[in-house]
Amino acid sequence: MSLLSSQHRHVALALAEAGSVLRAGQYRTAVTRAAPAQKQSQSIGGVKRGRKEKWEKKMNQERAQRNRDIPKFTRYPESKLQIPKTKERPAILPEVFQPGSGHSLDLPLFGPSTLTAKSVGQATSFGTTQTNAAKVFGLPNKMHFEYRILSTPCSVIRDVTLKAIHTLDKAKGSSSKDHRIVLHGRAGSGKSFLLHQAVQYAQAQGWVVLYIPRAVTLVNSTNSYAYDIRTQTYLQPRASYLTLDKLYKANSALLSQLTLSRELVTEKLNIPAGTTLAEVAQAGIKDKSFTSGPVVLETVLKELETQTKFPVLVAVDDFQALFHNSAYKDPFFHAIRPHHLSLPRTFLEFASGQRTLANGVFMGALTESDTAYAVPLELKDALNLESRHPVSPYDKRDQVKLGYTEGLKGLKVPERMSTNEMAGLFSVWKDDMALTTDKYDELFMSKYVESDGNPRDFVWKGLLSTLSP
Amino acid sequence: MSLLRQCLRRAYTSAAAGPGAARSSPLDTVRTTLLNNKNASASAPTGTSSGDRGSPRQTPPSSPSFYTTRAVFYDQVAQLERAISTANHALRRAQLLPLPAFARESLPSMQTVWKSKEEMTADFQTKMTLSRYRKVTKLLNELNEYYRIAETAGVADISQKIYSIVSLFESAKKDAYLARGKRKPVVLDAYGRSYTVGKRKTSSARVWMIPVQQPAPPAEDSKAKAAPIPMTTILVNNIPLNEFFPLPADRERITRPLKVAGLIGKYNVFAITRGGGTTGQSGALAHGISKGIVAHEPDLEVLFRKAKLTRRDPRMVERKKTGFAKARKRYTWVKR
Numbered sequence: 001m002s003l004l005s006s007q008h009r010h011v012a013l014a015l016a017e018a019g020s021v022l023r024a025g026q027y028r029t030a031v032t033r034a035a036p037a038q039k040q041s042q043s044i045g046g047v048k049r050g051r052k053e054k055w056e057k058k059m060n061q062e063r064a065q066r067n068r069d070i071p072k073f074t075r076y077p078e079s080k081l082q083i084p085k086t087k088e089r090p091a092i093l094p095e096v097f098q099p100g101s102g103h104s105l106d107l108p109l110f111g112p113s114t115l116t117a118k119s120v121g122q123a124t125s126f127g128t129t130q131t132n133a134a135k136v137f138g139l140p141n142k143m144h145f146e147y148r149i150l151s152t153p154c155s156v157i158r159d160v161t162l163k164a165i166h167t168l169d170k171a172k173g174s175s176s177k178d179h180r181i182v183l184h185g186r187a188g189s190g191k192s193f194l195l196h197q198a199v200q201y202a203q204a205q206g207w208v209v210l211y212i213p214r215a216v217t218l219v220n221s222t223n224s225y226a227y228d229i230r231t232q233t234y235l236q237p238r239a240s241y242l243t244l245d246k247l248y249k250a251n252s253a254l255l256s257q258l259t260l261s262r263e264l265v266t267e268k269l270n271i272p273a274g275t276t277l278a279e280v281a282q283a284g285i286k287d288k289s290f291t292s293g294p295v296v297l298e299t300v301l302k303e304l305e306t307q308t309k310f311p312v313l314v315a316v317d318d319f320q321a322l323f324h325n326s327a328y329k330d331p332f333f334h335a336i337r338p339h340h341l342s343l344p345r346t347f348l349e350f351a352s353g354q355r356t357l358a359n360g361v362f363m364g365a366l367t368e369s370d371t372a373y374a375v376p377l378e379l380k381d382a383l384n385l386e387s388r389h390p391v392s393p394y395d396k397r398d399q400v401k402l403g404y405t406e407g408l409k410g411l412k413v414p415e416r417m418s419t420n421e422m423a424g425l426f427s428v429w430k431d432d433m434a435l436t437t438d439k440y441d442e443l444f445m446s447k448y449v450e451s452d453g454n455p456r457d458f459v460w461k462g463l464l465s466t467l468s469p
Numbered sequence: 470m471s472l473l474r475q476c477l478r479r480a481y482t483s484a485a486a487g488p489g490a491a492r493s494s495p496l497d498t499v500r501t502t503l504l505n506n507k508n509a510s511a512s513a514p515t516g517t518s519s520g521d522r523g524s525p526r527q528t529p530p531s532s533p534s535f536y537t538t539r540a541v542f543y544d545q546v547a548q549l550e551r552a553i554s555t556a557n558h559a560l561r562r563a564q565l566l567p568l569p570a571f572a573r574e575s576l577p578s579m580q581t582v583w584k585s586k587e588e589m590t591a592d593f594q595t596k597m598t599l600s601r602y603r604k605v606t607k608l609l610n611e612l613n614e615y616y617r618i619a620e621t622a623g624v625a626d627i628s629q630k631i632y633s634i635v636s637l638f639e640s641a642k643k644d645a646y647l648a649r650g651k652r653k654p655v656v657l658d659a660y661g662r663s664y665t666v667g668k669r670k671t672s673s674a675r676v677w678m679i680p681v682q683q684p685a686p687p688a689e690d691s692k693a694k695a696a697p698i699p700m701t702t703i704l705v706n707n708i709p710l711n712e713f714f715p716l717p718a719d720r721e722r723i724t725r726p727l728k729v730a731g732l733i734g735k736y737n738v739f740a741i742t743r744g745g746g747t748t749g750q751s752g753a754l755a756h757g758i759s760k761g762i763v764a765h766e767p768d769l770e771v772l773f774r775k776a777k778l779t780r781r782d783p784r785m786v787e788r789k790k791t792g793f794a795k796a797r798k799r800y801t802w803v804k805r
Contacts, residue, residue: 051804054802055804058802418697419697419698419700420697442728442731442733445698445700445733445734446721446724446727446728446733448700449700449701449702449703449710449724449727449733449734450710450711450717450720450721450723450724451711451720452702452703452709452710452711452712453700454711457711461711461715461717461720462717465717466717466721468721
């Protein structure tokens, strides 16, 4: 085959991709017409018997192989491509699948009216206002991917949801020292979703909410860091700035009702006592160099600790990452410990009760799926978590980290979703037209068994990974 | 009087008596004689006098084959031939012989397994060579044919007596031999569990299946929630299915037998898998589950056979051959 014809074929491929099948076909036919006859190999000086035929056969095979890469439809006539195979199932998508069709799930709103014992197994959607915690703070990775596919952000009300809500209601008005909860359970059992539901509930009930959906970003050296002599910790200016910004955006209405008790004086700022926390936050946000971020955030958090007007929820997902040595390096190239970084230190102190919210709750959720930041032994001891392998008492436990696990209470998310709850989850995906089959009973039962009641496996490796007709 | 004359006379008398009469004598005596000959020693003839050499014998020898080398053997063979003859006459009288071709073809098979040559040595008190063995088995086969006819016809008196003779020569391993190649039926244990083994490539799976305990039906009180749907739980090496098999393809392969039978949620499965990799172990587990389902629901056997679920996948890794890079992959062809 000459080089020219191969160029022609490349052009044909490129045009086919662009969608102009007709022209590609023309090029293809042109190429076939211009294709030379079967290559005859010539032997110089004689070749062993049978070699010539072998060579020719091999060349023909290679030619067939090369041509196989080109899609068959480039060789079809236009008429064949236009007619769909059957009249019942035309080759055009139904209207609902067309972009801009406006299809979305019709679900009740997540709120006090839908958080009842009767509504266990019912899917509810979250609000889509600009100040919604999900919009402002963001979401954990896996939840984010799921909501990208679903038409409406939603979740299923479970028994544990009601338990967590009840815990929040009980803790309202009391110190966070007695209410430091860590959600734990099997990988994919719904800890992040549950934490998110708690955050949404708290926000709806008028709490001040500080939600960190991916705490691993605070320790995996994706944010800038600088040593601060005053606090003797490594500050994370950008991360602090962004956290402050989000805290303000999500709770601006409530923060504007709280005031500074002591004045704040720094190199760049001079904020008198009595200014609203909203204004203080705005002052910090105005400084785009991120330098004021850490200081202002600390001030705001200190005020939130002492005030009792509004309950505060500090929710941290990927909580176990705060117990790992970070990926940052100090000048001696040692890994910086998490309690030497400003933001992780803050959350660790809230978790351990060294800093308490006069009116509030600290809630953390573990992530079992991250192998780089696995659940450490200290947390496993504190929360009495089950271990697949026997744990030796001789394994080293960091005493400082153990100190930060003091007083943590675990809330176990059940390993299996009940069939009722799973049916609700199934109906979400069914109504969003994500299923390939209409045999719903069989699909539901088989996928439940295959995933052993694990919600993530049920959705991602069950419903969305199957090609069963 | 010779034994032969005795036989003929008895046959004559029984023939005179007509069909239906008690014909116990000939075949029964054959049986007892066979047993006696087996146990008796061939060397010592009865009734020899240890008297003077010169004096004639007082009593004749017990059997006509006394002066042959293999007395017991010939005796036994004679008895068998007598039995055949008697049975033939009995069946003729019962108008079961001669049997038309279509009837003979419709007879159910009653395959038997005769004793081996070594085992027959004890019966015949002589080394059974192949030719002697073939002679004996030929007679036995003919007798077995008569038994087959009598049994099918339902003439219990004839068939039982023939069987009493035939059973003397049947191997103890008859059942095992006849059941060779057939699948052993799976029995449920005291708790209703089935234990089956599945195999694929080099993996094997030992599978225990037990029906899911149905919850008690809800009381008439309407406040009680509807009973939850019973669900199958599959544990592989004590690990839940979704943790042991992360690939959706493997998981679907395992639940396929339950889906085909429509029995998802009916049985709990516990399995121990060994050997091979993920695909092999998932295939072995599916095979074991299919067999377990057939054990619990025998009606589904035909369906499963049609769906090739109970079939042990015979595909194994092909060996590497000389002159090839792998089983089929050839080395790069070099022109020069």
